[in-house]
Amino acid sequence: DAKTTQPTSMDCAEGRAANLPCNHSTISGNEYVYWYRQIHSQGPQYIIHGLKNNETNEMASLIITEDRKSSTLILPHATLRDTAVYYCIAPANAGGTSYGKLTFGQGTILTVHP
Amino acid sequence: NAGVTQTPKFQVLKTGQSMTLQCAQDMNHEYMSWYRQDPGMGLRLIHYSVGAGITDQGEVPNGYNVSRSTTEDFPLRLLSAAPSQTSVYFCASSVLLMNTGELFFGEGSRLTVL
Numbered sequence: 673d674a675k676t677t678q679p680t681s682m683d684c685a686e687g688r689a690a691n692l693p694c695n696h697s698t699i700s701g702n703e704y705v706y707w708y709r710q711i712h713s714q715g716p717q718y719i720i721h722g723l724k725n726n727e728t729n730e731m732a733s734l735i736i737t738e739d740r741k742s743s744t745l746i747l748p749h750a751t752l753r754d755t756a757v758y759y760c761i762a763p764a765n766a767g768g769t770s771y772g773k774l775t776f777g778q779g780t781i782l783t784v785h786p
Numbered sequence: 787n788a789g790v791t792q793t794p795k796f797q798v799l800k801t802g803q804s805m806t807l808q809c810a811q812d813m814n815h816e817y818m819s820w821y822r823q824d825p826g827m828g829l830r831l832i833h834y835s836v837g838a839g840i841t842d843q844g845e846v847p848n849g850y851n852v853s854r855s856t857t858e859d860f861p862l863r864l865l866s867a868a869p870s871q872t873s874v875y876f877c878a879s880s881v882l883l884m885n886t887g888e889l890f891f892g893e894g895s896r897l898t899v900l
Contacts, residue, residue, distance in 0.1 A: 708889075715790075715876050715891025716829065759828070774889060775845070776821075776829040 676760045681781040684754075690747040692780050694760030697741040703762050705736060706774065707745045711756040716776065719745065719758075750784045757781050788812055792877050792892035799867040799899045807862040807895050809877030815890070816882035818860040822846065822873040823894075829876060835860055836882060867899045 677695040684690040696705060706721040720727055720734045722743070727734045733746040747754055759779040793808045811818065819834035821844075831844030835854040849871060851863040860879075864871060874896050878889040 713874065713894065715878070715894055716889070717891070718888040721888075775831070778826075778828050 676762055676777060678758070678760050678777070678780045680778070681783070684747075684750045684782060684784050686752060686784055686786050687749055690750040690754065690782055690784070692745040692747075692758050692760075692782060693742065694745070695742045696760070696762045699740055699762050701740075705734070705740075705743050706761045706763070707732070707734065708759045708761065708774075708776070709754075709756040710759070710779070711753075716759065750782075752784050752786065755782060755784045790877055790879055790890050790892035792875075792895045794895060795893065796896050797898070799864075799897065801868060801899060803867050805864050805867065807864075807875055807877075807897070809860045809862065809892060810858050811860075811877075811879040811890070812858065813879065813890065814857060815879035816857070818854065818877065818879045819844070819889075820850070820852065820860070820862045821876045821878065822871075823876065824873050832862065832875075864897075867897075869899045871897065872899045873897060 707719040708716040710716045722734045736743045757779040790811045820832040821829040833852040835841045877892045880889045
C-alpha cells in the first residue's frame, strides 16, 4: 500500500466547509485513493474514492492533485454529525489479489463545533 | 436487506477459552474480511476471503482461524483466547470488482478477555 499521511486532528465550525488533507507521495499510477470515516465506535463508512479526476457524491468532494501526491476531502457544509475519524487509504492494486486489503491508519479526528 | 450482521455484539471470555464470532452478509458479496481495532488505533486486517472455500491471512492472523463454506458466512474463531485479543472486531464485505471502493462494515463485536 502507498503510505498516507494525515493530520492527527482538525476542528471545523458547523456550517463551514471541512477540508481534510492527505499526502500519498508514494502512490503509483494505478492506485486509487479511498476515504472512509468512523463515527464513535461504529464500523467505518465509505465516503468516496478516486484515481485522477476530482470526484463528488452526495457526501463529499475529493480533490486530487495533478501529480496525485496528495488529495483533499471536502465536506461542504459540516454538521455536528460529521464529527468522526476520517481515514485516507491508498491500497495496492496488484491484479486484484490485494483488493479489499485496505489498511486503516490512525486517520484524522475531525471535530465539528457548534 | 440487513447488510453485514455480526454476533455477538459483546462477549467476555476467560483466558484459554475458545469462541466464534459470527459474520453474515446478504448482499451476495464475494469478498469478506475481519479486522480488529484496539483503543485509539486504526483497523488491522486479520483474515480475508475472496469466495467460498478461499481464505488468506492478513496483517495479524495469529490466534485466529477462519473458514468460508458459504458466500454468506465468514466466522472468526479464537482458538485459545488471550488478554491481548481484547479488542473490537469488525467484519466487512464487498463485491470483488476492481476498485469499486466500498467495503460494508458490520457494527462490531466487542470482546474482553480476562
